[in-house]
Amino acid sequence: xxxxxxxxxxxxxxxxxxxxxxxxxxxxxxxxxxxxxxxxxxxxxxxxxxxxxxxxxxxxxxxxxxxxxxxxxxxxxxxxxxxxxxxxxxxxxxxxxxxxxxxxxxxxxxxxxxxxxxxxxxxxxxxxxxxxxxxxxxxxxxxxxxxxxxxxxxxxxxxxxxxxxxxxxxxxxxxxxxxxxxxxxx
Amino acid sequence: xxxxxxxxxxxxxxxxxxxxxxxxxxxxxxxxxxxxxxxxxxxxxxxxxxxxxxxxxxxxxxxxxxxxxxxxxxxxxxxxxxxxxxxxxxxxxxxxxxxxxxxxxxxxxxxxxxxxxxxxxxxxxxxxxxxxxxxxxxxxxxxxxxxxxxxxxxxxxxxxxxxxx
Numbered sequence: 001x002x003x004x005x006x007x008x009x010x011x012x013x014x015x016x017x018x019x020x021x022x023x024x025x026x027x028x029x030x031x032x033x034x035x036x037x038x039x040x041x042x043x044x045x046x047x048x049x050x051x052x053x054x055x056x057x058x059x060x061x062x063x064x065x066x067x068x069x070x071x072x073x074x075x076x077x078x079x080x081x082x083x084x085x086x087x088x089x090x091x092x093x094x095x096x097x098x099x100x101x102x103x104x105x106x107x108x109x110x111x112x113x114x115x116x117x118x119x120x121x122x123x124x125x126x127x128x129x130x131x132x133x134x135x136x137x138x139x140x141x142x143x144x145x146x147x148x149x150x151x152x153x154x155x156x157x158x159x160x161x162x163x164x165x166x167x168x169x170x171x172x173x174x175x176x177x178x179x180x181x182x183x184x185x186x
Numbered sequence: 187x188x189x190x191x192x193x194x195x196x197x198x199x200x201x202x203x204x205x206x207x208x209x210x211x212x213x214x215x216x217x218x219x220x221x222x223x224x225x226x227x228x229x230x231x232x233x234x235x236x237x238x239x240x241x242x243x244x245x246x247x248x249x250x251x252x253x254x255x256x257x258x259x260x261x262x263x264x265x266x267x268x269x270x271x272x273x274x275x276x277x278x279x280x281x282x283x284x285x286x287x288x289x290x291x292x293x294x295x296x297x298x299x300x301x302x303x304x305x306x307x308x309x310x311x312x313x314x315x316x317x318x319x320x321x322x323x324x325x326x327x328x329x330x331x332x333x334x335x336x337x338x339x340x341x342x343x344x345x346x347x348x349x350x351x
Contacts (some may be wrong), residue, residue, distance in 0.1 A: 015256055022252045030244040044248050051252050119235045141236035166197035173228035 003067045010058055029075055035138045036079050038093025050075045072153040083131040125175035129168050137168040192222050196229055
């Protein structure tokens, strides 16, 4: 069923349609919240609150708009509000290894260890990024969205988004450099 | 070009979005600047890592809670439905009037003057009640003192007409 039809059915009170909407979007929203906050507990709370807001706001949805972008904008607003309210950047993130996926490509064990190490550092480096930059990086580099889509979700001009993504990547690369230098005793 | 300017172009270079002129400038700089070259390698590693980032699986419990959202909201609405029952409307209206009057009193700019006036009226009321009590006591006492005389007078007069039979 198309998303617009599912939304219309939800508005009629069809619980089956609501379950379809949850099935289609909950993993994406949970991943976004998890990558943003860094802890499962926070991510579960945030996901629940975002879906509660979604249920309350469904009647305001403009059917001329793209539902995915609309929902992600709603999620983005909630995540950034919560970030400002609770100062997430001061909190520690979950251990990266705990939830990492296994490598799917054939690589040597040494390379696999190196990749895991880099991922771990990048994961921890997220706490060095501001909320807006962090979210832009998640949407663009982790979720693989186009710059135009990120700009629509973040309600910012394309140039600003490109500049934020670049700044975020550079910041993360510098964090990696510092950590490597520390480990090498420089 | 300076390192700072190159830094701003590295992402676009990585994504092959630069003009031929800028691309050449970045490549020339990376060949001659070890720091920027290291930073570029790390930038590439970072982007590769991000592209393969783990997708955490959500718990079954969370999925159930998300499914339940419309049901919980309806249950909450039903639990508040009793407030709009017609039978409660007179009480609701009375409570509204009471609250309105209370709010006039509580937020009146001369609330202290009103308080004083109410206190005075209450004290005067107490005084009047006390006076009534004392008058009633005096009356009861004098009635007790004259009880015998009154009973004698009643017997002599025979108000119920027994003498006239």
